[in-house]
Amino acid sequence: MNDFINDFWANYVAAASVVSILACALLLWLTARKRVVPSDDNTTGHVWDEDLREANNPLPLWWMGLFVITILFGFAYLAFFPGLGSFDGKLGWSATGQYQAEVAQADKELAPIYAAYTSMPVEAIAGDPKGMAIGERIFMNNCAQCHGSDARGSKGFPNLTDTDWLHGGAPDKIVETITKGRTGEMPPMAAVVGTPDEVRNLAQYVLSLSGNSTDSVRAGLGKSKFTACAACHGIGGVGNQALGAPALNDNVWLHGFGQDAIVAMINGGKHNVMPAQEGRLTEAQIKVVASYVWGLSNKPQAKPAP
Numbered sequence: 352m353n354d355f356i357n358d359f360w361a362n363y364v365a366a367a368s369v370v371s372i373l374a375c376a377l378l379l380w381l382t383a384r385k386r387v388v389p390s391d392d393n394t395t396g397h398v399w400d401e402d403l404r405e406a407n408n409p410l411p412l413w414w415m416g417l418f419v420i421t422i423l424f425g426f427a428y429l430a431f432f433p434g435l436g437s438f439d440g441k442l443g444w445s446a447t448g449q450y451q452a453e454v455a456q457a458d459k460e461l462a463p464i465y466a467a468y469t470s471m472p473v474e475a476i477a478g479d480p481k482g483m484a485i486g487e488r489i490f491m492n493n494c495a496q497c498h499g500s501d502a503r504g505s506k507g508f509p510n511l512t513d514t515d516w517l518h519g520g521a522p523d524k525i526v527e528t529i530t531k532g533r534t535g536e537m538p539p540m541a542a543v544v545g546t547p548d549e550v551r552n553l554a555q556y557v558l559s560l561s562g563n564s565t566d567s568v569r570a571g572l573g574k575s576k577f578t579a580c581a582a583c584h585g586i587g588g589v590g591n592q593a594l595g596a597p598a599l600n601d602n603v604w605l606h607g608f609g610q611d612a613i614v615a616m617i618n619g620g621k622h623n624v625m626p627a628q629e630g631r632l633t634e635a636q637i638k639v640v641a642s643y644v645w646g647l648s649n650k651p652q653a654k655p656a657p
């Protein structure tokens with residue numbers, strides 16, 4: 352259960368804990384044994400500030416008792432809870448276990464709230480203000496760290512508010528993306544394309560697809576090389592959602608705009624992962640957050656009259 356490569360530190364910490372507790376007991380015993388011989392007026396003979404004297408009164412018994420109880424508590428705690436190196440404790444308690452139990456409890460309590468949404472289509476949930484509010488909260492807690500709190504994404508993380516989809520924007524596609532995750536796999540293509548000069552020509556051709564070429568001569572020379580790309584990106588760079596290959600004929604750039612960014616893509620390729628949420632979120636939560644995402648770029652279905 353410990354994260355160290357061997358047991359040394361676990362044992363070191365365990366030994367330090369036990370030794371500290373024993374040292375407390377020893378200190379208590381030694382001080383209890385020591386008898387100060389009182390003077391006539393029952394002071395220790397220490398005097399401060401002219402007339403402040405230290406009286407020689409023993410600690411009250413209950414106070415001594417607290418020390419003893421603390422020491423016994425320390426040993427009992429270490430026996431029942433994980434505290435001694437890699438020893439799990441008799442109760443088998445762990446922070447992760449407690450967290451999971453609390454999550455399971457919360458899921459159970461929230462189930463009735465989500466129950467209404469499991470039978471509703473995504474289009475309808477997106478039209479329900481309460482559903483969208485829940486969806487937004489799930490998004491903020493689970494998705495915003497990558498896609499941004501406004502869902503507009505950033506370099507490498509797609510914008511979810513536009514109508515440009517890598518893997519498809521239909522409700523069932525969004526649910527599938529969130530549930531199973533996605534991997535965008537663009538292989539390094541330089542070897543297929545040829546020399547660095549030919550790679551630059553091709554990059555100019557790719558830019559020309561969206562009307563952004565700065566060198567039409569190069570773009571013309573690069574055109575024939577695009578056949579290797581069309582297998583994934585489609586003829587004319589229209590994109591292919593089944594492969595997660597983005598359209599190259601629009602002005603949406605996931606990995607940066609311009610000749611250098613495209614040359615880098617051709618040379619280096621890309622492996623881009625959207626992590627599966629299955630197991631982290633319940634099916635109902637995924638549906639509600641998918642509705643939220645869908646609603647960011649679509650007009651929700653009019654709410655049926657109550």
Ligand code: HEC
Pocket residue numbers: 489490493494495496497498507508509511515516517518519520525528529533534535536595623624625626628640641644
């Ligand atoms: C660790 C970062 C990360 C987290 C967390 C994350 N995503 Fe993603 N997501 C990505 C990346 C990267 C992609 C692009 C995958 C690719 O390139 O094919 C993506 C793609 C997507 C897509 C597909 C977009 C398209 O154009 O087809 C959707 C929808 C999506 N994410 C929704 C979500 C939702 C909803 C959550 C929260 C439950 C979430 N993501 C959490 C990184 C993340």
Ligand code: HEC
Pocket residue numbers: 507517534535536537538540544553557577579580581582583584594595596597599603604605606607612613616617621622623
């Ligand atoms: C095996 C399929 C495949 C082939 C072949 C392929 N690509 Fe890609 N390409 C992808 C995928 C998938 C992505 C998206 C990566 C991601 O999800 O982040 C991508 C992304 C890109 C991007 C980034 C787009 C953006 O919005 O930033 C460019 C540019 C690009 N490819 C150009 C090319 C060129 C040029 C070729 C031909 C030399 C090519 N690709 C060949 C699959 C492919």
